[in-house]
Each structure stands twice: as C-alpha cells, then as structure tokens.
Amino acid sequence: MAYGWDVEAMLRLARKLDRAAREIQVVCEATGTVLARVSRYSESCARLGRTIDEIDRRESDVQRRSLALLQAGHALRPEEPARIAPGGIVSVTADQWWDWRRAEYMAREYVLYRNTNPDFLARYGRDGAVAAAALAELDALDLLADDVAAPASPGWEWLRDDPQFWNLVAMLADDLGRLEQDKWMALLGGMTASMGDTSDLAISGLMARSVADGWIDESKLRIGYPHGFDSHDAFDEAAAVFRTAAAADGVRVGVRGSAASGISYHRGIVGSDIGDIDFFIVSDEAFARGVAAGARPSKGALRLKATLDYFPDLVAVERKLRAQTGYDVTVRIFSVDGFDNVRSSFEVFGR
C-alpha cells in the first residue's frame, strides 16, 4: 500500500464495489431466528485486500475478524466458533445464541450504567462494552464515542488500547453511519490511534465508504490533502520544497498527527480544531548529516533543536509555510528505522 493513507484510491475502489453484495446473516440453529446481519464491509474489505497482493493474509484476517465479531456475542466461548456456510448463513448453537442474549444484556447495562457508575468498565471487564459495540447498539456507540473523546472510567484506558475492540467497531460500518458525524469522527480517531499500521486498509476502506455513502462530509476528513492546505497540489508543492531543502536523495516528506487525520486530541478531547502542522522528513542521509554536524539523535530521530541548529533551509521553509497556512509549522527529521519505530502511533499523510 502507498505510504500513509491512499484515501483517494480507496474511494475509487469502494465505488466499484458491488453494492448488492450479499450480507452475512447470523441465524440461530435452534430457533431459526435471524440474530444479526454482518456488514457488507467485511466483503468490501476482502475485495480491497485483493488489490494489494496480500490475498492470503488479508482474507484470513477478514475471516478472523468476522468470526471475532460473532464471538463477541459469546465472548466466553471462543473454542466454539460460529460456522459460515455457503451463501453467507452463519450457524450458531443454542448456547451461542444465549451468549448473544447475554451480550445484548450487557450491552444494555453498559448503556444504562456507564454514566452513573464510573467503575462499570473496570468491574465488567471488556465484555459489556465490546458486546455493546458488536451488537451495534446505537446508544452504546454514542456513549463509546463520548468515552473516546473524554475517558470517563478507569477501565476505559485498556479498552481504548485494545485492537480487537476496535476491530469490532470497524466491523460496524452500517451502524456507525447512523451516528452523528462528530461521534463517528471520535470513534475513527480511536481506531486510528489504536490500530495503527496493521489496519491502514481497514481504516482507509471505512473512510472511503463513509464518504461514498455520505456519512461524513468529505472536507471534514481532509480527503486528498491534509489540514492547512487548500488543495492536493498546494500540499505537494510544500512537500516538494521541504524535499529540496533537505538536500538529500530518496527523501520522504509528509505530515503526521492531527494535520494528517483531521482529528485533534487536546487534553483528552477529540475535535477538529487542529493546532500545529507537524511535518516529517524520512531520510538516512539528512539524518546522518545532522548527526555529523553535532546533533545527538534519540531513537532514530533528530530533535527539533537539531532542525533549528543545523538545517537553516528547512527553518526557512517552516517560516514560509507558517505565513502561508496560518498554522505553526515544524519539521522533524527521522532515519528510516527511526520512523518505522514510531510510525504506528500517529496518522500520516505523504509519500
């Protein structure tokens, strides 16, 4: 996949998807009751996966996540997975059906008590919140979005950092689309922060569908160009100037963090009020030049102090872009390995 989110490409692919793709129904064998419909998103994700030459790994991953969603309903019975038959009918046993009911109960508990009992998540573990998400309780998703934006309980931190939880949320594309845009943005932010590199495809696909289906205003997602720039060309031009100023071969330039995602985190609050524009430069050559000049590197990155001390051309570009964009602009230089080490902890735009 292209470096960072190639959202436009994902958007084009998403539009090609067969909108009538079959749904996966979850049916209780004992009663014949249709318990749930798994989102077409998993199908979309599988198709998108085929485009990046990782067919085997991606498909097994999608399959695994599909089952994880089902198993969330019977979280204590992973050794007894639901079966997906041809035609997309998922068979579950009576026990599993009861576990779905239990999960539904816990989901309602979560909705009812999460505001009044700050220890809810800590006491109930992840089951209640995961079940709430898995069962697509809109109210629960609403609350989860609030929790991501302003963590309210002691248990929230580990839930927030649990990729499996976010995988489940990612599966709920149909229901996420019913959320208010700000709530959806908060959940998307949580997913981005937690899932990182390994789920670029999932997040990009979800974003693409969000725009294609009109759930999110395209401009709010900064599709095609990051915050602070009014066009893709304007961003490319700025990146090119940084690339030239870095005076090295094979330089990768982009923005990271809030400017890339369009989502800011400030004192635990999620919003779209972006602060600084954080550029990065990935170049072993520029990194080595800084070290040779006297900079002390840390974990494969040069400090901002090093940019100011040893790269006057980059500082000049920072000043120019500050005047041009109206936001404070800084650039940090990474070695290739240094950037790879921190890459999963923030969103990136650029190549």
Place this chain on the structure above:
Amino acid sequence: MSVESVFFETDMAMEDFMAWLRPVLNFPTVNRTPQRVDQERDSVNHGGLYYLVEVLGFDLKLIRNAGETFVPEYPSHAFYLMISGGEGDGNLHLANHIRDVVARAGVRSVVEVD
C-alpha cells in the same frame, strides 16, 4: 545562535508547572503572532501538549521530557524549555538567566551542555 534548553527537575504536572513558571518568569499570557496566540498547543513533533511563549523576540517552548521528545541525557528532568530566536549568544544567556531565576524560586534546573 544555537538553540538552548533548560531542563527542570520537578514532579509537578505540566499544566501546574506552567502555571508556576508563568509568574516566576513574568511570561505574557498570550502571544502576538496571529497563528500562535494560544500558548497551550498540541503537536506530535513536540510530544503532544506543549507551551509556546513569545517574549522579547525569543521563542520559548516548554516540552515534556518523555516519549518522542525524551532527551536521554537528562532522564530525571520532567520538562525542558527550548529557547530559540536570540541573536549571538542570546539564547544561552537567557537560558542561564532562567536557570538562576527558577533556582531562587525553588526549582532546580540545568542548562543543556552540547
């Protein structure tokens, strides 16, 4: 005009330390440059929450000494103030001055040695 940093030894939270530092160093409460008016800022390049103070032509940035912005040579110092914008040895003189002023107010600090 090398950039200088003053490392502070404190167990205060960042917001509390800034609230303590502001009157000690007589910082203004807002900056004059339009895009930098708010002193409390957020930036991945700066390690998340940080404070920017524009004063007397200097840029002073209070940065958390942790995570990506951790400086391993000063592991026991919670924050550092990065000083830039001064002419000649201005940044170094200001760094030494700040170290002395905060010491008189009760917080130990050290100016980074390159």
